[in-house]
Amino acid sequence: MKLGDVLRSGDWKSEKHVPVIEAPDKVAADQPVEIKVSIGEEIPHPNTAEHHIRWIKLLFQPSEGFTFELADVQFTIHGEGLKGPAEGPCYTEPSAKVTVRLKQSGTLLALSYCNIHGLWESSKEIAVE
Ligand code: FE
Numbered sequence: 001m002k003l004g005d006v007l008r009s010g011d012w013k014s015e016k017h018v019p020v021i022e023a024p025d026k027v028a029a030d031q032p033v034e035i036k037v038s039i040g041e042e043i044p045h046p047n048t049a050e051h052h053i054r055w056i057k058l059l060f061q062p063s064e065g066f067t068f069e070l071a072d073v074q075f076t077i078h079g080e081g082l083k084g085p086a087e088g089p090c091y092t093e094p095s096a097k098v099t100v101r102l103k104q105s106g107t108l109l110a111l112s113y114c115n116i117h118g119l120w121e122s123s124k125e126i127a128v129e
């Protein structure tokens with residue numbers, strides 16, 4: 001078995017676990033560009049102590065060569081509190097914005113982890129001009 005064998009994917013409009021990557025199709029070389037990664041854009045994912053999205057990684061695969069990790073976002077609180085697992089004062093929602101600079105075209109890859117439903121991936125092409 002390989003890691004790729006356990007990565008699930010799908011259409012984020014119908015599968016709530018698939019990470020949504022929001023980024024321009026084309027960007028200027030070496031200029032800051034904001035990328036949003038989130039879960040549940042169309043169908044909300046539960047956010048409770050028992051069931052939540054724990055992290056999203058954003059990676060970049062240039063048109064040639066090896067893969068780079070752009071960001072690693074941890075979502076670390078899901079309602080836990082002194083009085084119980086749903087009694088706490090705060091929740092981290094599974095959404096983040098990352099600013100990057102790219103010098104080459106390639107593919108943005110997102111990898112997310114649900115504490116119950118495992119690993120999910122998605123991708124988006126990005127062209128550098
Ligand atoms: Fe889940």
